[in-house]
Amino acid sequence: VSGAPVVVLAGGTGGAKLARGMLDVAGDDLVVVANTADDVEVHGAHVSPDPDLVTYWLADRIDERGWGLRDDTFAVMDGLRELGEDVWFNLGDRDLAVCLQRAERLAAGRRLTDSLRELGRAFGVRGHVLPMTDDPVRTRVKAEGTWWPFQEFMIRRRGQGPVEDVAFDGIEHAAVPPEVLEAVAGARALVIGPSNPVISIGPILAVPGMREALAAAAAPVVAVSPIVDGAVLKGPTEAFLAWAGQTMDAPGIAATYGSLLDGVVTDEDVELPVPALRTDTLMADAEGRARVARETLDFALALAR
Amino acid sequence: VSGAPVVVLAGGTGGAKLARGMLDVAGDDLVVVANTADDVEVHGAHVSPDPDLVTYWLADRIDERGWGLRDDTFAVMDGLRELGEDVWFNLGDRDLAVCLQRAERLAAGRRLTDSLRELGRAFGVRGHVLPMTDDPVRTRVKAEGTWWPFQEFMIRRRGQGPVEDVAFDGIEHAAVPPEVLEAVAGARALVIGPSNPVISIGPILAVPGMREALAAAAAPVVAVSPIVDGAVLKGPTEAFLAWAGQTMDAPGIAATYGSLLDGVVTDEDVELPVPALRTDTLMADAEGRARVARETLDFALALAR
Numbered sequence A, B: 001v002s003g004a005p006v007v008v009l010a011g012g013t014g015g016a017k018l019a020r021g022m023l024d025v026a027g028d029d030l031v032v033v034a035n036t037a038d039d040v041e042v043h044g045a046h047v048s049p050d051p052d053l054v055t056y057w058l059a060d061r062i063d064e065r066g067w068g069l070r071d072d073t074f075a076v077m078d079g080l081r082e083l084g085e086d087v088w089f090n091l092g093d094r095d096l097a098v099c100l101q102r103a104e105r106l107a108a109g110r111r112l113t114d115s116l117r118e119l120g121r122a123f124g125v126r127g128h129v130l131p132m133t134d135d136p137v138r139t140r141v142k143a144e145g146t147w148w149p150f151q152e153f154m155i156r157r158r159g160q161g162p163v164e165d166v167a168f169d170g171i172e173h174a175a176v177p178p179e180v181l182e183a184v185a186g187a188r189a190l191v192i193g194p195s196n197p198v199i200s201i202g203p204i205l206a207v208p209g210m211r212e213a214l215a216a217a218a219a220p221v222v223a224v225s226p227i228v229d230g231a232v233l234k235g236p237t238e239a240f241l242a243w244a245g246q247t248m249d250a251p252g253i254a255a256t257y258g259s260l261l262d263g264v265v266t267d268e269d270v271e272l273p274v275p276a277l278r279t280d281t282l283m284a285d286a287e288g289r290a291r292v293a294r295e296t297l298d299f300a301l302a303l304a305r
Helices: A013-029 A049-058 A075-082 A093-107 A112-122 A150-155 A178-186 A201-206 A210-216 A237-243 A250-260 A286-304 B013-029 B049-058 B075-082 B093-107 B112-122 B150-155 B178-186 B201-206 B210-216 B237-243 B250-260 B286-304
Strands: A006-010 A030-034 A040-042 A045-047 A128-131 A138-143 A146-149 A163-169 A189-192 A221-224 A263-266 A276-278 B006-010 B030-034 B040-042 B045-047 B128-131 B138-143 B146-149 B163-169 B189-192 B221-224 B263-266 B276-278
Touching (some): A006 A201, A013 A286, A049 A093, A049 A128, A075 A093, A075 B075, A075 B093, A093 A112, A112 A128, A128 A178, A189 A286, A201 A250, A210 A250, A221 A250, A221 A286, A237 A250, A263 A286, A276 A286, B006 B013, B006 B201, B013 B286, B030 B049, B030 B178, B049 B093, B075 B093, B093 B112, B112 B128, B138 B150, B163 B237, B178 B210, B189 B286, B201 B210, B201 B250, B221 B250, B221 B286, B250 B263, B263 B286
Parallel strands (some): A006 A030, A006 A189, A189 A221, A263 A276, B006 B030, B030 B128, B189 B221, B263 B276
Antiparallel strands (some): A040 A045, A138 A146, A138 A163, B040 B045
């Protein structure tokens, strides 16, 4: 980080796309704080879906399918299937290499923060991907009376609501890494990416000390709404907003963040409790991602004046 | 096992080739007891080189390079290298799937015996591959004053002697699995495969109770010499025989097994302390493997009369 950081809180694809756009705008100053409550251990690997999604986007190596590495192969998963394994979580071979190395690092007592930094360097990534915490936090979702580990809810149950409850196991014992506290305190802008506010951004904000750090920071906090043209491009946002008692619109998004928010970026022409930037929030290509990122950063910096 | 078992003790390639030949001769009655002291944990996987070598040979899926699965790819190892890992132990992707599944099974408290049975079934293998023990035993080799874990001695040091000492860590706490005891006790022939007598067969015989079980069995014990045409086709046998104070010939091989032995199969025309079958022991192709296996079995059965 050469100048004051631009911090982006990111969950899945929406946050990762905004982060990629922000890399064009902020370069080395970009610091992404990624949700780790979706992490899962499978086949000896430690999978960190959200941080890796961001890293693969920043490295321009994200596959067209929307996850994993471009041109990856799936020989190990095919092999496990031949062996009769129930391969419910699919992982490419090079993606698996990333997650096997990470599992070894963590087993040796290293921090997830260090493992993500090492991955970023190996992939030649500018900008910095930090985990919301180095401590284990796992999202569970209750649907039809059954508690599901998050990835199983998304994959085995295909994200099917209605959502009856949400829990972030381990959150009360989690701490914000010092690198995140430092970036937030020194940031020129704090951007909540267009990710699911309940299960992607929710865990980040629920790490003890995170809300306080964001509220205490000098920089404004602006959220980019994940709702584009009235819908969410990916993932079961509506079911989770409904559980949270919020509407599937920019006011609903703003309400989930409450007093933390200094501004909202949205394509909706609606009343909001905070200043809003109304713009096209579709990030269909590199140009769109950079445009939304630049407009968001300019909006945040204007609020800071 | 439908009839009385034909038990083959096997280490690396020589033992595996004889086992493959014996499959043609004994079919379902084949029971291979494999060395597990070369096992190694890498990248979250539990690699059992000798049992897997035998299984891949029995399944007719051994690769021409002499280890691993035919037509396997190496994407995960390539990925680990890109991440800066020191990939000293190479493992194909499907081979890795086998070893990741095994690591998960063992971590869940399952026995190696059960994991090898499951692998044999998944690969449609006739015959049975059993580990010498379900307990962890690890060979270490001392050379130039340094103790090496066995695989590192073989790969990093390229098996370079002179060998100053050999240890089988954990052997005193290891037990022979009941399946092995049962097969040995009921066998019609007990064959020591043409593997390194010190570091491949040595650990098998060193499991407490194994020598006693072989000695108490009704069936004769015959060893096939790994020395073919005065040389060993694969591996550093001479350095280990030298450490054991034995010569690199059939008498040296016989001496390492001592009173356990009822007969030797060798291509050498030499004096031996036990009855010998003199024959061409080269197993260059399927026909050769089946011929050596059949001659060895006939020789053993004749000794039993």
